[in-house]
Amino acid sequence: MRRPKTLGLLVAVLLGASVLAACGSGDTVSGGKVKVVFWHGQNDAAKKTIDGLIADFNRTHPNIEVDGNLGGVLADQMTTKVTAALAAGSYPDVAYIFGSDLANIARSPKVLDLTDTVHANGFGWDDFWPAEQQAASVDGRVRGMPALVDDLxxxxxxxxxxxxxxxxxxxxxxxxxxxxxxxxxxxxxxxxxxxxxxxxxxxxxxxxxxxxxxxxxxxxxxxxxxxxxxxxxxxxxxxxxxxxxxxxxxxxxxxxxxxxxxxxxxxxxxxxxxxxxxxxxxxxxxxxxxxxxxxxxxxxxxxxxxxxGADDWVLFDNGSARSKATIEFITWLTDPAQDIRWTQGVDNLPIRRASLKEPGYQDFVKRVAGIQVFVDNLPGARARPxxxxxxxxxxxxxxxxxxxxxxxxxxxxxxxxxxxxxxxxxxxx
The missing domain is CATH 3.40.190.10 (Periplasmic binding protein-like II)
Structure with missing residues (x-):
């Protein structure tokens, strides 16, 4: 539920055209790689952390190239930007969407249904906190991948x-x-x-x-x-x-x-x-x-x-090759090994139970006094409908x-x- 500051309207207008152009279907393959356009909407420390994660993914996955950027706006304006992009028919492969906005975005047929993905053997859907599962599900189907979890x-x-x-x-x-x-x-x-x-x-x-x-x-x-x-x-x-x-x-x-x-x-x-x-x-x-x-x-x-106030990475259908590559990237990004880096980089709560066993977690809770209380409350936290x-x-x-x-x-x-x-x-x- 964290609400970052928004970019100015002028910046959004200047970047909007170039960002939309960058996610057209013509860029599906670049240099033999499947391209994934990732509108993360993060700035400051969060942007630095996620840029590092993207670089590591691109280095270790030679057949996929993730293009990470703001999407022309920060996260609290992303729903408006994505809605316009869907209407224009030129949208990213994945974007950061607030949990309270997911059901509206999920009405688009271009939003991927991730139910089979998260329930596949070895994925570990039950490792995510209950409130994340609730927030990511619309009408019994999983329409987003947990990106952030918090509680009051x-x-x-x-x-x-x-x-x-x-x-x-x-x-x-x-x-x-x-x-x-x-x-x-x-x-x-x-x-x-x-x-x-x-x-x-x-x-x-x-x-x-x-x-x-x-x-x-x-x-x-x-x-x-x-x-x-x-x-x-x-x-x-x-x-x-x-x-x-x-x-x-x-x-x-x-x-x-x-x-x-x-x-x-x-x-x-x-x-x-x-x-x-x-x-x-x-x-x-x-x-x-x-x-x-x-x-x-x-x-x-x-x-x-x-x-x-759990938020989600929402994935969009830009063809089978890009969809498959996007699912591979987001699955990697939400793995405990990457989640703990995201947690440490921006002082977020871990989105998976297994992340609490990762090296560095204990250093994290010692560095941010009191944050363990919020982690301890996650098993019983509820999400909005x-x-x-x-x-x-x-x-x-x-x-x-x-x-x-x-x-x-x-x-x-x-x-x-x-x-x-x-x-x-x-x-x-």
Whole structure:
């Protein structure tokens, strides 16, 4: 669920034509090699790491040449770029797609069905975390290969807890414990908040609510995904808690920045006691020299289920030769030996259980304090439903959350309206 910064529109326009031209069917074979066009959408350390992996693959696979590039945009704009490329009939062989967008992309007949590939003897599909398998599957078919996995937990500032005389959060905390601590940590005079919540109404706002629903036995959609299920006692309890913390206790910094950077910066400046975040937040917290700890999410009734925003490599059909070569490359890239290099290079969580046994894993968890907590939570993490209407359902819930965070709407009323809008989206074309 990590959201990198986007490239400017001008850069996307300048690169777009050349990138699309580079992935035409005329480049299927280059110098006797099958060419694979790989839009990875990564920058900075991630780009450096993946460029190194691509170079190693090309060196050890003489019949395949992987052409790795941004695709003209970074990952958070990739779905829009790929959709346009599919419409134009000139698209890559593989691209990085957010898990919440997979079902929409998978409606294209050009997206490869990987079900037989991942269930073949020796592939090791069960080695991937359950949330990754869920996020990569649409209507019972595997339509993406896991590219990134994460989950939510609590990162807390030890200094602020010590000053307030509060015991550190732990894996037995309830949401009532969390609310009480957030209230005690808040100090309007010094500009210190107990916690924060993204308030732009986008998916970063919404997905944090779902664990609170699941922990009570509720769900987002009904079993056959034909209607919403969150307008329930469990949903009202969850949204009311968010409303009360933000609008009544005033212990929540509501971040209207779409990237949630202001909220994260407050924590890194020592002005926030607890941050609901994933492993992506830790490197910046380390750089800020915050004395921090990490624990799992608070729970309801002893249930501490968390959520994973797993993303995927999505493969496209550019003919049998390129499809076969692309599957070979992505299978190699997601092997534990390569996964641990990806993990170490960008401080991601490992996408496979076997990667935890690879040389270098223990050095990784020692270098990034607290990241082991996120790894430990992966076996029980859940993914959002992989349905094409999910973005519209999320948008409706996002509006309910923003209104509740700002104290502008009654939670029960807002949730009911969101469910009506979500039902309309699920019944739409």
């Amino acid at each position: 937990g609590i990162v807390y500032n030890k200094k602020l807890f010590d000053a307030a005389g509060i015991g550190y959060p732990n894996d037995s905390w309830s949401w009532d414990d969390f609310r009480t601590a957030a209230r005690k940590l808040t100090d309007a005079g010094s500009g210190t908040f107990g916690t924060g919540w993204p308030g732009a109404g986008a998916e970063d706002t919404v997905w944090r609510l779902w664990p609170m629903l699941w922990q009570q036995g509720g769900d987002i959609l009904n079993p056959d995904h034909s209607a919403t299920a969150f307008d329930s006692p469990q949903g009202r309890t969850a949204l009311s808690l968010v409303h009360d913390m933000a609008a009544v206790d005033k212990s929540v910094f509501v971040d209207s920045d779409p990237s949630s950077q202001r909220m994260n910066q407050l924590f890194n400046d020592g002005k926030m006691g607890m941050l609901v975040a994933g492993p992506w937040a830790l490197p910046d917290i380390v750089d800020a020299k915050i004395d921090y700890g990490v624990t799992g999410l608070p729970g309801f009734g002893g249930n501490h289920t968390t959520i994973s 992989a349905v094409a209407a999910y973005p519209k359902v999320s948008a409706a819930v996002g509006q309910a959350l923003v209104g509740s965070l700002l104290g502008q709407t009654d939670p029960a009323t807002a949730l009911h309206k969101a469910a009506q809008d979500g039902d309309t989206a699920l019944k739409g074309p």
